[in-house]
Amino acid sequence: MARNKHPEETVRLILDVAFRLFMEKGYEHTSIQDIIKHLGGLSKGAIYHHFKSKEDILFAVADRMTSESNQLLANVRNRKDLNGREKLKAIFKVSLNRPVQEELFAVAPNLRGNPKLLLSLLQETIEDAAPNYILPIIRQGIADGSIETDYPEELAELIILVANIWTNPMIFNNSADESYRKFMVFGQMLKGLGVDIVDGEMTDRVRELSSIYQKNKLHSAH
């Protein structure tokens, strides 16, 4: 690969390669040297020109995934044709069906073995997803009468934490059936909190994603 003259393309290439390696080998087992090897002609100096450290690359990779995904969430949040409850449902559907999901579940490592990735997902969930996407939707739902709660901030945080963390087979290493049952309980929890939005299409999709992930784990064990 020839040295790229456009810095933003160099950065994109570094992140593409790093993402793939972090997912395949795990963050801890990927060295800057591994990343360079897969970048063809790029020098160590060229990487360090853009990133101070491997950790810097990790956060850039996570940031990029997050901002792609956040664009989809923002599109739902900004729609004018749905009430709050409908938007909350739409946001879970969009998340489960976004293009990167199958690829991610097909190559993702167990996040418990990658504490830095897990911590970054946790932080992003609490500090970005909850206040910037879920909370405005819940506030709209309170205003339009489709959601009833006295504690919108806490409800937003709990919902997205349970969805992103507890029902996530990459963290808990659940089987397809366990993931399905967790999502059923998540749906009942939401219903009990006055937000009845989980349907069969969503629980089927969760089972499917979890089974893709388990096949990948089975592969990498051999």
Next chain:
Amino acid sequence: MARNKHPEETVRLILDVAFRLFMEKGYEHTSIQDIIKHLGGLSKGAIYHHFKSKEDILFAVADRMTSESNQLLANVRNRKDLNGREKLKAIFKVSLNRPVQEELFAVAPNLRGNPKLLLSLLQETIEDAAPNYILPIIRQGIADGSIETDYPEELAELIILVANIWTNPMIFNNSADESYRKFMVFGQMLKGLGVDIVDGEMTDRVRELSSIYQKNKLHSAH
């Protein structure tokens, strides 16, 4: 301090001192040397006779706290005079009111700065508390008709994770008011799942513990 002739008392002393130092300085900032210094005349060799490493001491400290607390939970689980729903309520009351709580909240560090402690709490919650204490109570509740669910394992795990992790100010560094509101949402979530057990006494106690913790944080910031 004279060298103790009874090994179980030596171990107890090491754990007492280590617990105090881990809580005050943080696990990462406590060295074996610090522990020795606070043990008076005990030699490095005497510590290594009982523990392979500092991490070994940490797990022994956590195990001891857990087994003290588990004894209280087992007492509730084994009672014959309560149905499942009543036992679940009693178990939360006992946990909030157990003697070690105020001391713990008065000296505890933020667990996000102590990933090893956080991970061990998470693991203990999922692998011990959920299956051995909450699940048998939920199964009893299903049998006696006081709890209704098709997914007892998942319900047990979700309930205890939200209680131990999400409503825990040591992890999320919540103010007393935020902790109170989180516990209110936790109560509504339980009610929605058919387990209406959170009462004013419990939410008041959560506010009180969280405020003890915040005072301690204020102190250690100076």
